Amino acid sequence: MLLTYASVKEQAEKRRELTNRIKAIIVERLSLDIEPELITDDQPLFGRGLGLDSIDALELTVCIEDEFGVTLYDDNMEVLGSINKLADYITENME
């Protein structure tokens, strides 16, 4: 596949739009005291990273389903590893 500047740029912009939307949703639904743009795509969401806990995980599951129509299962912790992991999962599972 030929990688052109324009086609990759378009793909990147689309991805950025999705990660920005996820960040905004997380901040709003979990009432986080942080500007969405200060959340980075690869930082851990739990523990040392954004500091979310298991209650937040439940809320996160609900709001991802509400906003994207995608179901998260509690046996798939990898999806909650970072904004990027969430974005990958949403992209793969959105109808």
Add this chain to the structure above:
Amino acid sequence: MKTSILTQATKQQGTLTEVNGYAVVSTYSTEGAEYEALRNGVGLYDLSAVGKYLVKGDEHVEFLNHLVTKDIEFLDVEKTIYTLLLNEEGNVIDAVTLYKREESILIETSVQGRDAVGAWLEERKTGDVEIEDLSDALSILAVEGPYSWKAAAGLIDFDISLLPFQSFVENEIDGVQAIFCRNGVTGEYGYKVVIESEAAAGVWEKLLGHDASQYPVQAVGHSTLEVAMLEVRQPNVAVETADVNVFESCLEWVVSFYKEDFVGREALEAKRGEGVNRRIIGFSVEAGSLSEQDSIVLEDETIGTVLQVRDSGFLGKKLGLALVDELFAVSGIALEATNQAGERVTVQTISSPYILPKSWAIKIA
């Protein structure tokens, strides 16, 4: 180069390498065997070369709170926090772990940042604080891996499952006062022991002597540790902050932006105002050779530089970090790199964590 007592006593046939004038063991056996222990059993590593500074005195919390990017004003005793030290220009001096004790705070630096942090503390010191350099007197050794809690449990006399992440206790280990902490850098369960250097080799042998019949137990060198850190995007100051600012390194999560004041804050705000034009992104390479400093390209345009390339034992391919134009610093796209031979190599930007640590599916019993 300066070799610590613990490193001298335990390096065996390991390969020593110099970091900032200090000896660290790069590899004890093979990266493959060490990686296997770290990701599937127990990996023991030597952090004796890192800097350890004890800060005390009436104003020690205020003093350090002014220097670090996280808010530590209300940090509880027996808790640790991972934070950055910035200079006035907002550039990273080091990423450090603080241990909040009753009357003092112990700072653990990287090996790379050991001298710079010591010099910075002395430079900024005020009359109300005392700073003690315990870098030689104390050693830190660490165990990580999905079963590290089983090995570490042998050092303490309480239920290890009760120790929360980023917490520590001050206990005696074999009659010597020590800090026993739950913390790590690989995404696996991790524990650290901070103890007098003379007593460290004994703890090392005890941990290494843990029953290895069910899973591997092995000393792990810094080379393997760096790969494991990369796999979960644990910041590696030596790679990610040289001539790269906090935003470009994607280290915003280690900064409390609501905190009113700390050294470097104004400069950070100025950098933020200027906008972020490039960022670090992780990538994998299926085929082809790639080295640090190779260019990331699209058609005829250079859009970035490779900062790090390592073999991931788990993924069976190369993993790396590149500093690329902000526009392309997203996961899930293909880019190209030009290698030393002038060949084009396809790199795929990927999402962290790049592997799923086994510890995430194991409960501490």
